[in-house]
Amino acid sequence: MSTTAALYQQYREETQKIADVRYANAVLQWDQETYLPPNGAEGRRRQLATLSEVAHERFVTPAMGNLLRQLADRTDLNGVQQKNVALSLLDYEKACKYTAAFVRTMSEAVSTAYHAWIQARTDNSFATFAKPLEALVQLKQQEADLLGYEGHEYNALLNEYEKGATVTMLDGLFNEIRMPLKNLLDSILKKTSPDDSFLRQYFPRADQWSWANQLAGILGFDVNSGRQDISEHPFTTNFNSMDVRITTRINEHDFANMTWSTIHEVGHALYEQGLPENEYGLPLGEYASLGIHESQSRLWENCLGRGKPFWQYHLPALQKLFPAQLGNIAVDDFVKGINKVAPSLIRTEADELTYHFHVMIRYELEKLLIVGELQVADIPAWWNEQYKQMLGVTVPDDTRGCLQDVHWSHGSFGYFATYSLGSFYAAQFWKKVTGDFPNLQANLAATGNTDPLLQWLRPNIHRYGKLYTSEELCKKVTGSGLDSKVFFEYLKAKL
Amino acid sequence: MSTTAALYQQYREETQKIADVRYANAVLQWDQETYLPPNGAEGRRRQLATLSEVAHERFVTPAMGNLLRQLADRTDLNGVQQKNVALSLLDYEKACKYTAAFVRTMSEAVSTAYHAWIQARTDNSFATFAKPLEALVQLKQQEADLLGYEGHEYNALLNEYEKGATVTMLDGLFNEIRMPLKNLLDSILKKTSPDDSFLRQYFPRADQWSWANQLAGILGFDVNSGRQDISEHPFTTNFNSMDVRITTRINEHDFANMTWSTIHEVGHALYEQGLPENEYGLPLGEYASLGIHESQSRLWENCLGRGKPFWQYHLPALQKLFPAQLGNIAVDDFVKGINKVAPSLIRTEADELTYHFHVMIRYELEKLLIVGELQVADIPAWWNEQYKQMLGVTVPDDTRGCLQDVHWSHGSFGYFATYSLGSFYAAQFWKKVTGDFPNLQANLAATGNTDPLLQWLRPNIHRYGKLYTSEELCKKVTGSGLDSKVFFEYLKAKL
Numbered sequence: 001m002s003t004t005a006a007l008y009q010q011y012r013e014e015t016q017k018i019a020d021v022r023y024a025n026a027v028l029q030w031d032q033e034t035y036l037p038p039n040g041a042e043g044r045r046r047q048l049a050t051l052s053e054v055a056h057e058r059f060v061t062p063a064m065g066n067l068l069r070q071l072a073d074r075t076d077l078n079g080v081q082q083k084n085v086a087l088s089l090l091d092y093e094k095a096c097k098y099t100a101a102f103v104r105t106m107s108e109a110v111s112t113a114y115h116a117w118i119q120a121r122t123d124n125s126f127a128t129f130a131k132p133l134e135a136l137v138q139l140k141q142q143e144a145d146l147l148g149y150e151g152h153e154y155n156a157l158l159n160e161y162e163k164g165a166t167v168t169m170l171d172g173l174f175n176e177i178r179m180p181l182k183n184l185l186d187s188i189l190k191k192t193s194p195d196d197s198f199l200r201q202y203f204p205r206a207d208q209w210s211w212a213n214q215l216a217g218i219l220g221f222d223v224n225s226g227r228q229d230i231s232e233h234p235f236t237t238n239f240n241s242m243d244v245r246i247t248t249r250i251n252e253h254d255f256a257n258m259t260w261s262t263i264h265e266v267g268h269a270l271y272e273q274g275l276p277e278n279e280y281g282l283p284l285g286e287y288a289s290l291g292i293h294e295s296q297s298r299l300w301e302n303c304l305g306r307g308k309p310f311w312q313y314h315l316p317a318l319q320k321l322f323p324a325q326l327g328n329i330a331v332d333d334f335v336k337g338i339n340k341v342a343p344s345l346i347r348t349e350a351d352e353l354t355y356h357f358h359v360m361i362r363y364e365l366e367k368l369l370i371v372g373e374l375q376v377a378d379i380p381a382w383w384n385e386q387y388k389q390m391l392g393v394t395v396p397d398d399t400r401g402c403l404q405d406v407h408w409s410h411g412s413f414g415y416f417a418t419y420s421l422g423s424f425y426a427a428q429f430w431k432k433v434t435g436d437f438p439n440l441q442a443n444l445a446a447t448g449n450t451d452p453l454l455q456w457l458r459p460n461i462h463r464y465g466k467l468y469t470s471e472e473l474c475k476k477v478t479g480s481g482l483d484s485k486v487f488f489e490y491l492k493a494k495l
Numbered sequence: 496m497s498t499t500a501a502l503y504q505q506y507r508e509e510t511q512k513i514a515d516v517r518y519a520n521a522v523l524q525w526d527q528e529t530y531l532p533p534n535g536a537e538g539r540r541r542q543l544a545t546l547s548e549v550a551h552e553r554f555v556t557p558a559m560g561n562l563l564r565q566l567a568d569r570t571d572l573n574g575v576q577q578k579n580v581a582l583s584l585l586d587y588e589k590a591c592k593y594t595a596a597f598v599r600t601m602s603e604a605v606s607t608a609y610h611a612w613i614q615a616r617t618d619n620s621f622a623t624f625a626k627p628l629e630a631l632v633q634l635k636q637q638e639a640d641l642l643g644y645e646g647h648e649y650n651a652l653l654n655e656y657e658k659g660a661t662v663t664m665l666d667g668l669f670n671e672i673r674m675p676l677k678n679l680l681d682s683i684l685k686k687t688s689p690d691d692s693f694l695r696q697y698f699p700r701a702d703q704w705s706w707a708n709q710l711a712g713i714l715g716f717d718v719n720s721g722r723q724d725i726s727e728h729p730f731t732t733n734f735n736s737m738d739v740r741i742t743t744r745i746n747e748h749d750f751a752n753m754t755w756s757t758i759h760e761v762g763h764a765l766y767e768q769g770l771p772e773n774e775y776g777l778p779l780g781e782y783a784s785l786g787i788h789e790s791q792s793r794l795w796e797n798c799l800g801r802g803k804p805f806w807q808y809h810l811p812a813l814q815k816l817f818p819a820q821l822g823n824i825a826v827d828d829f830v831k832g833i834n835k836v837a838p839s840l841i842r843t844e845a846d847e848l849t850y851h852f853h854v855m856i857r858y859e860l861e862k863l864l865i866v867g868e869l870q871v872a873d874i875p876a877w878w879n880e881q882y883k884q885m886l887g888v889t890v891p892d893d894t895r896g897c898l899q900d901v902h903w904s905h906g907s908f909g910y911f912a913t914y915s916l917g918s919f920y921a922a923q924f925w926k927k928v929t930g931d932f933p934n935l936q937a938n939l940a941a942t943g944n945t946d947p948l949l950q951w952l953r954p955n956i957h958r959y960g961k962l963y964t965s966e967e968l969c970k971k972v973t974g975s976g977l978d979s980k981v982f983f984e985y986l987k988a989k990l
């Protein structure tokens with residue numbers, strides 16, 4: 001008869017070893033998107049597939065099931081331990097629904113799709129991506145069936161990124177905000193639009209890269225516990241809280257592209273760097289949900305990073321780096337320019353308002369795709385039609401249309417809605433922190449120091465890891481649950 | 496009753512999956528030496544340890560043993576298949592001697608030692624490295640006992656890098672060449688020494704890096720199937736024959752450092768890029784031995800890369816990149832300078848002659864260390880004394896002394912002798928190819944094209960993978976076995 005402490009230690013060690021394999025997989029994926037030579041793709045595909053299979057096989061053993069069920073019955077675990085065990089048991093029960101073959105097939109299909117997506121963007125043709133995408137959609141449909149769901153089939157996939165999110169909930173949320181956003185957009189478009197042409201001058205790559213690293217440092221990204229690189233699509237990944245990697249991309253003719261990508265990814269990275277390191281590999285060592293993760297990136301990118309106080313202090317350093325391009329701009333004009341609202345083609349470059357139309361289009365598209373009401377081959381036409389209808393823009397080609405996002409090539413269906421959830425949570429957190437610390441913004445303008453925000457996020461959000469659900473965390477921090485009206489008020493006040 | 500084909504397929508699939516894990520491990524190691532942020536070391540240590548353990552556990556199953564023994568008894572395998580099975584069975588029997596705990600402990604000890612070595616070089620103090628090194632030496636002694644050996648304990652470790660190499664054989668080889676080399680060195684040192692000061696001007700880092708990549712391309716390194724980066728100690732690693740990575744290092748005040756490091760690593764990489772890709776993960780998909788691997792790097796670095804014909808063609812490009820530093824040098828003076836013989840401190844920067852004294856010092860040191868006749872704490876004093884005695888140089892500090900090589904921090908004891916074997920084999924291969932193609936050198940001088948050498952190496956050496964032992968391969972290619980006299984003749988003729 002083992003003591004609870006011994007059983008928990010056994011659970012902890014084995015779970016952490018499985019995490020080692022998952023994190024090794026993340027290193028290989030990071031490498032795939034940053035430094036992998038083209039011909040290495042095939043070997044990488046199988047290495048990733050094998051690691052996925054190994055992590056899965058090692059987790060779904062009967063011994064692990066017994067261990068978890070035994071621990072779940074013990075009454076002498078502390079709160080953190082109980083939560084770890086309960087979440088692991090849920091993961092275990094879910095993982096047991098997958099066969100090893102399915103895990104391997106999915107991993108291989110994802111690698112294939114990723115390289116096809118890269119190629120399709122080079123070709124500027126959705127056709128190159130269609131077949132691998134079709135295979136992925138079929139696998140995701142199978143996955144939804146494996147996982148099981150109530151109501152809409154898409155719920156099974158939504159739940160993977162945001163526990164508890166459903167089509168009913170999201171339809172409600174989007175229906176509530178769609179018209180107010182549309183009306184706000186219309187009223188803004190009637191006014192004279194601010195000038196943001198200063199962002200689209202020539203900004204040499206090397207200088208932008210230097211600024212990207214300077215910026216990450218300003219925001220508190222710890223380069224001893226992470227690094228920044230370049231990739232096709234910016235992302236954040238981590239191999240533990242002491243090795244958190246972000247990527248950015250550089251467009252020499254669009255300064256905004258790199259800048260707010262970097263701030264966005266730094267927001268994600270600060271969350272990862274703040275997760276409890278002594279819970280390495282265990283559920284509580286991980287982020288609460290993707291919605292909360294996204295709230296962190298948006299808080300930094302938009303609430304802080306598109307606000308006047310930040311630039312009041314930091315614009316001069318930027319002007320010093322780009323005197324010819326930005327030397328003469330006043331901070332008010334800069335801030336107006338970077339907050340310009342205008343329907344556009346690319347989600348990651350969209351303003352804070354129209355952004356959510358990009359999300360809603362993808363959300364509707366995925367729902368249709370998963371239940372088979374839209375065929376993969378018909379995506380470009382459907383996409384272009386929606387962009388015309390909802391945003392009034394004409395999509396000139398697939399690269400700037402339905403090929404713009406990496407997510408589907410990763411097999412991430414059900415992900416996009418978390419971007420909107422992130423904006424909504426971010427507005428609520430921002431309201432709370434600026435309410436509690438009325439001098440935060442004035443101090444930021446005076447000193448440029450963003451650390452007070454980080455020091456508020458650390459104990460209030462980061463250190464909890466996955467201890468609370470999104471809803472619980474939001475209530476704990478702000479006193480109320482998810483509320484898109486706070487976001488709408490924030491936006492109205494700002495714009 | 497399974498057919499032989501089905502059994503072989505099962506063996507092949509499982510062996511390749513284990514290779515996937517080993518190669519994933521290699522990706523993590525590559526990352527550790529190129530891009531890992533400092534605080535990521537601890538997490539990486541455990542991830543590497545877990546992958547080592549997983550690869551080992553998955554290999555030493557009774558099922559794998561049965562499969563291999565069954566296959567070894569089948570008479571209807573072809574020659575390649577038979578060889579794969581025979582080599583895998585040997586590996587299997589060896590791997591079964593290790594416990595999972597030993598594999599994990601060794602992997603962790605290596606990561607610890609690697610980071611301590613980096614730190615010790617920063618501190619310029621062997622003391623920082625001593626304790627982790629001591630732990631490693633003890634583990635290597637245990638490993639020798641686990642593996643078993645005849646004669647000298649060190650034989651067990653030598654055999655890991657060069658199958659069949661023994662203290663008796665290497666003592667004989669080194670005893671045979673030590674005095675002739677010493678006499679040749681003395682006679683050279685009596686003559687006026689060529690001027691190589693042009694190598695130690697200021698060569699800006701960015702320009703050297705540009706040259707490193709240009710040079711790799713000239714030599715036929717395929718950047719679609721590999722890449723070059725910067726690390727503390729240059730190395731080559733591969734994750735399959737389509738993803739072969741080399742590193743170099745840059746000293747702004749020593750042009751030779753980067754240049755011949757890059758050529759050396761390209762030599763290794765061309766071998767890896769030429770291994771049979773359809774034997775991925777199987778023994779025949781791997782290099783013959785480290786001695787043969789090293790013969791490839793030295794053939795390119797020394798026989799070709801320090802020869803006049805190569806520079807007759809390529810010096811002008813180099814002069815164009817560094818007009819102020821090299822614009823006025825004649826090719827004869829350049830070639831004399833880069834072949835200058837002079838006792839020195841750093842092995843990787845040594846000339847082709849004194850190089851072998853560096854190897855012999857480490858070889859003698861390791862023998863003493865493994866049998867416990869030299870204590871780790873006494874290494875610096877012993878080292879400095881030997882450098883004084885054998886090379887007549889005074890070691891000014893540990894970084895330029897016993898901390899200069901990465902190998903011990905990797906747990907690689909028994910490795911250094913393969914460097915000398917590599918030079919000896921290289922001289923034999925070079926004699927053969929230049930004998931068979933008397934115009935090779937003249938054509939190289941006229942066109943700069945090194946491809947004919949590569950196209951000779953591909954079918955004669957690379958494509959065999961591990962089909963032959965070093966000795967068999969050497970006989971097959973040159974008509975005779977290892978013969979250090981060929982190397983000595985090559986050296987005498989050159990110098």
